[in-house]
Amino acid sequence: MKKKWIMYLTVSTVLILVFLYFYFRSTKIDAVKAKKQDYTEKILVTGTIQAKNFSVLTSGINGVIENIYIREGQPVTKGSIIAKLNTQEIEADIAKAKALYEKSKYDLEVVSSVSLENAKAQLKSAQINYDISNREFLDHEKLYQKKYISRLEFDSKKQEFINSEKTLKDAQINFNTFQNEGASYKSALENTNSAESNLKSLENNLSKYYISAPYDGFITVRNVEVGQTVAPYTSMFQISSNDEKVVSINLDEKYINKVTLGSPIKIYPYADTTKFSSGNIYYIGINVDETNGTLEVKGDIDKTLPEFLFNSTVNTIIQGESFKDAVLLQGVYTIQKKNKTYVYLLKNGKSKLVEVQGVPVIDGFIVISGLENDDIVLSPKNITENIRVTPIFES
DSSP: OHHHHHHHHHHHHHHHHHHHHHHHOOEEEEEEEOOOEEEEEEEEEEEEEEESOEEEEEOOSOEEEEEEOOOTTOEEOTTOEEEEEOOHHHHHHHHHHHHHHHHHHHHHHHHHTHHHHHHHHHHHHHHHHHHHHHHHHHHHHHHHHTTSSOHHHHHHHHHHHHHHHHHHHHHHHHHHHHSTTSHHHHHHHHHHHHHHHHHHHHHHHHHTTEEEOSSSEEEEEEOOOTTOEEOTTOEEEEEEESSOEEEEEEEEGGGGGGOOTTOEEEEEETTOOSOOEEEEEEEEOSSOBTTTTEEEEEEEOSSOOTTOOTTOEEEEEEEEEEEEEEEEEOGGGOEEETTEEEEEEEETTEEEEEEEEEEEETTEEEEEESOOTTOEEEOOTTOOTTOBEEEEEOO
């Protein structure tokens, strides 16, 4: 009997000890201490260095490409010839136009000098002849009235006078014609002006057969080859300027609402965090690329580093949303349930599940409300609510 009591007592003691062990046992859990501070989200993306200004060079006319003098990636200076179309036909037209222009100038000179002088001499001669015929007619008229001459003689002299008068009028008309206000001069002048205008038009068109650089820069795209026929406004080359460089970014659409015009950025040479330049977002595209789910964003660069070569890859940090008096937690410390966020806190030595409000960021989760300074946040891994916890703080 005594042995049975001893056995019961031993079992009871073991059970009590087991109960006490599990009741007072404390689970070791990773933990962090909440610390409120101002926080600005950092969005890390990859960018490409590009020129701020670029142009598409076109032909403007129909033609066949005769030569290409500069290839992709080569630097060009303002006015340098990049390519030339075949000019054989237009040069022949220009030669003909020059010949016509020279002939029209000669004809105008003839009208203005030789013909005008002849007309002037004819007018002077007709005037002298008219004056003589007029005096003789008046004299014969008096003689006829006194019946000193016959009617036949008087009529003959009268006809001479009428003929001289007509000759004078014709000479005057001819002289006026060759003067500046005359029809012959105007016609010759119009021919000269028309020939000159046609020549200038052809010479201006000749310049369209030469594709030149509008400013200093680099040829970044070439769409044509020698021998190719091009139509007006065919895209032939793309040129980028040397003056200003920008960073072009394909931003993941999930960050669209976090980036605004003027958002500060830092640009680092690829794989080098010791140097950087600052800037701001100045362009945000309108449409998302459905193929890769990105939106084009561009930022200016305050100071271009030597490493920022055209088309080189750079790392870019975009300043996203800012928060005041917030707590940044790693994502592993949060629990998502039915569109709500929870964390485990250490309360009176035990775990307690509480709801918090905030937003997910690249670095983790920003808690806006629900936590106080020095709250101990527990890792939710392998724990439940109301268990004893010994926090192990991250070093």
